[in-house]
Amino acid sequence: MQVINNIHEHSSHIEVIKDGSIVTPIGFKAAGVHAGLRYNKKDIGAIISEVPANCAAVYTTSHFQAAPLKVTQESIAKEKQIQAVVVNSACANACTGEKGLKDAYQMRKIMADYLQIKEEYVAVSSTGVIGEYLQMDKIEKGINNFIFDATLKNAEAFQEAILTTDTVMKKCCYAASINGVTVTMGGTAKGSGMIHPNMATMLGFITTDVNISSEVLQSALSKVIPTTFNQITVDGDTSTNDTVLVMANGMAKNEALTEDHPDYPIFLELLSTTCESLAKQIAKDGEGATKLIEVKVSGSNNDEEARVIAKQIVGSNLVKTAIYGSDANWGRIITAIGQTKTAVNPARVDIAIGDIIMLKESEPQSFSEQAAIDYLNQDFIQIFVDLHNGDGQGKAWGCDLSYDYVKINASYRT
Amino acid sequence: MQVINNIHEHSSHIEVIKDGSIVTPIGFKAAGVHAGLRYNKKDIGAIISEVPANCAAVYTTSHFQAAPLKVTQESIAKEKQIQAVVVNSACANACTGEKGLKDAYQMRKIMADYLQIKEEYVAVSSTGVIGEYLQMDKIEKGINNFIFDATLKNAEAFQEAILTTDTVMKKCCYAASINGVTVTMGGTAKGSGMIHPNMATMLGFITTDVNISSEVLQSALSKVIPTTFNQITVDGDTSTNDTVLVMANGMAKNEALTEDHPDYPIFLELLSTTCESLAKQIAKDGEGATKLIEVKVSGSNNDEEARVIAKQIVGSNLVKTAIYGSDANWGRIITAIGQTKTAVNPARVDIAIGDIIMLKESEPQSFSEQAAIDYLNQDFIQIFVDLHNGDGQGKAWGCDLSYDYVKINASYRT
Numbered sequence: 004m005q006v007i008n009n010i011h012e013h014s015s016h017i018e019v020i021k022d023g024s025i026v027t028p029i030g031f032k033a034a035g036v037h038a039g040l041r042y043n044k045k046d047i048g049a050i051i052s053e054v055p056a057n058c059a060a061v062y063t064t065s066h067f068q069a070a071p072l073k074v075t076q077e078s079i080a081k082e083k084q085i086q087a088v089v090v091n092s093a094c095a096n097a098c099t100g101e102k103g104l105k106d107a108y109q110m111r112k113i114m115a116d117y118l119q120i121k122e123e124y125v126a127v128s129s130t131g132v133i134g135e136y137l138q139m140d141k142i143e144k145g146i147n148n149f150i151f152d153a154t155l156k157n158a159e160a161f162q163e164a165i166l167t168t169d170t171v172m173k174k175c176c177y178a179a180s181i182n183g184v185t186v187t188m189g190g191t192a193k194g195s196g197m198i199h200p201n202m203a204t205m206l207g208f209i210t211t212d213v214n215i216s217s218e219v220l221q222s223a224l225s226k227v228i229p230t231t232f233n234q235i236t237v238d239g240d241t242s243t244n245d246t247v248l249v250m251a252n253g254m255a256k257n258e259a260l261t262e263d264h265p266d267y268p269i270f271l272e273l274l275s276t277t278c279e280s281l282a283k284q285i286a287k288d289g290e291g292a293t294k295l296i297e298v299k300v301s302g303s304n305n306d307e308e309a310r311v312i313a314k315q316i317v318g319s320n321l322v323k324t325a326i327y328g329s330d331a332n333w334g335r336i337i338t339a340i341g342q343t344k345t346a347v348n349p350a351r352v353d354i355a356i357g358d359i360i361m362l363k364e365s366e367p368q369s370f371s372e373q374a375a376i377d378y379l380n381q382d383f384i385q386i387f388v389d390l391h392n393g394d395g396q397g398k399a400w401g402c403d404l405s406y407d408y409v410k411i412n413a414s415y416r417t
Numbered sequence: 418m419q420v421i422n423n424i425h426e427h428s429s430h431i432e433v434i435k436d437g438s439i440v441t442p443i444g445f446k447a448a449g450v451h452a453g454l455r456y457n458k459k460d461i462g463a464i465i466s467e468v469p470a471n472c473a474a475v476y477t478t479s480h481f482q483a484a485p486l487k488v489t490q491e492s493i494a495k496e497k498q499i500q501a502v503v504v505n506s507a508c509a510n511a512c513t514g515e516k517g518l519k520d521a522y523q524m525r526k527i528m529a530d531y532l533q534i535k536e537e538y539v540a541v542s543s544t545g546v547i548g549e550y551l552q553m554d555k556i557e558k559g560i561n562n563f564i565f566d567a568t569l570k571n572a573e574a575f576q577e578a579i580l581t582t583d584t585v586m587k588k589c590c591y592a593a594s595i596n597g598v599t600v601t602m603g604g605t606a607k608g609s610g611m612i613h614p615n616m617a618t619m620l621g622f623i624t625t626d627v628n629i630s631s632e633v634l635q636s637a638l639s640k641v642i643p644t645t646f647n648q649i650t651v652d653g654d655t656s657t658n659d660t661v662l663v664m665a666n667g668m669a670k671n672e673a674l675t676e677d678h679p680d681y682p683i684f685l686e687l688l689s690t691t692c693e694s695l696a697k698q699i700a701k702d703g704e705g706a707t708k709l710i711e712v713k714v715s716g717s718n719n720d721e722e723a724r725v726i727a728k729q730i731v732g733s734n735l736v737k738t739a740i741y742g743s744d745a746n747w748g749r750i751i752t753a754i755g756q757t758k759t760a761v762n763p764a765r766v767d768i769a770i771g772d773i774i775m776l777k778e779s780e781p782q783s784f785s786e787q788a789a790i791d792y793l794n795q796d797f798i799q800i801f802v803d804l805h806n807g808d809g810q811g812k813a814w815g816c817d818l819s820y821d822y823v824k825i826n827a828s829y830r831t
Contacts, residue, residue, distance in 0.1 A: 065755030067763045100780050133748030134781040328827025334547030341479030349481045366514050367548040406823050413742025
């Protein structure tokens, strides 16, 4: 089956920085403290840059964008640069009407005053329960307790402060050579599922010292989001607070990157690698998840259709429960493909789970049930689909659906 | 909240026939036997009409239509009438290639020979595991053991024969007066969820003695499907075998119905009532379900958008788990609405669970948590959404997501 090997992985241009973080790129610092929004966990944090950073961001497409998203969009629109982002967990400040919007502005002002910078240099972000108001006294106290530095300890304090039902911190750090200059990119994220209407949110924060304009950065981010963050799903819904924010402060002093620059593709790959790493960490830490599922589709009409099919498969409750139960139930994969609005030749489909081929040219193949169970008992499961219909390729990531998913979600709010 | 009362329910035109079934309309008989496809449950059945019946059918939109659907479509296309439908459970005869198609034709021939009617008067239908072949010797033996009559016992034998993971039989029977003549309609269905990629299928069979052409019947069926069967969901996937088949044998001898006939709206309502009843019975018997959920949306741009929103809410894993846990988590309802591609004014949304209003003009309302828990502990839950945006209305039905759902689906095939 062609697809098993032909989707390229990261090239040798990208170097992994072990123990790197959001404060590894030159000029970034972080902090995270316990302000009392949650019982016994850090709940507010911030990342700052020594100089105003160019930036790019993408937001939820939900009709109900939360208040902090409106304030952050306004900040970025005003100066096209930001110098700080402050984030609280426990309360999403979503569906909170006029008062919620006022609170988000106030949170931005407190942070700007504390740093003595322009309000418009501050982005704000919130995650937690929908429909409750921010406790502004605690937000203020928390911000005033920030002590910023560039240690791993402080990066981890920030990483922890943004978590909700997550069981692990998500982070990565990579470097690449741009025009002979080493540029570094660090990232962190939260989200124990793409969609947590009540815990509301997938958040991603990426820092880099690359020299790149906000416009080129936004274009690059928009290019990589469809194949990375938008390709994970835990429960099929889109939160009111989803945000991915990239800050590029230029302190690596490389020649400014443009889309025509010969090393722009390397930067795209650096950004894509960072986003994909964070996205997979979120999928793996999906609520109740015991396994990370990766679906690779090839042979579709085009890349977009491949991604649609891959996401449909990885989002199917029946596929997710089958994988939880280590059941090589390829009929459920067929069903997920079958209902997509894509071009599919029903007589020419190949399906493999791991390297075990189960369907070839739409004819069932005999396979060892025991080998399939052994493979499915692992915690990283790959599903391959080849449609023999074109050159389109795409990937998506998700997790299995377990008893714990039901347990977590049947009783979260009360 | 306007919507709580303003979606009309069935009118007084429709009479419920208690203990009625698919054999209550004049001229229909049924049978169901154990052929050994399943261990200890009836597994093949048929409905026959005394005379060839006009008919209408709708099928899955999956790319992977199973073999029996192709054969049934060919039968109906040929004569525009059928006199019998034969259905097996245990094996879906889907993704079975050339051999599967040959088997479906053979099943049709065996039934036609047994009844001594034209092959094209026979529809065939299968439900069960995908990717396995029909055991044709058992199919043949089963058909040859059919003894047809119009008793409730035989109707129930058919109802049982078509079940898979269902825990109860689904059936209904209604009558209405068309031009002074009483016409009767009986229905049965199977499906423990809209989507069972492996148990493959939602099947519905409806009999009626009304006099109506196949063309008008098809048009009527196509009209009511979007608001009935297509508005239920258990796990968000569409099976390879979904079929709803209506047989109208004309034996009530009413003046033939046309779309211009003054009593055509009554017939539409009779058909819609039958389809909605069966659809709700399927949703209620969803795998692992403990509660039936009904979502009513009003104030949308148009009826179609109302249905999209209602189905998105009822299909959300997070809404389903919250209702399983009796958690009045309206933030999850907002999230489901938020991600639909419909016109929504985010500042003007009302949400109620039962008669407890939780959101009004998008401002959170205080409510008694205990009253909400008491309401949610019942087994029929209604959610009302008013968008204050237009006159569109729509309903959808589903069920909660429980530990048993995971249990059933993590281990079905093996």
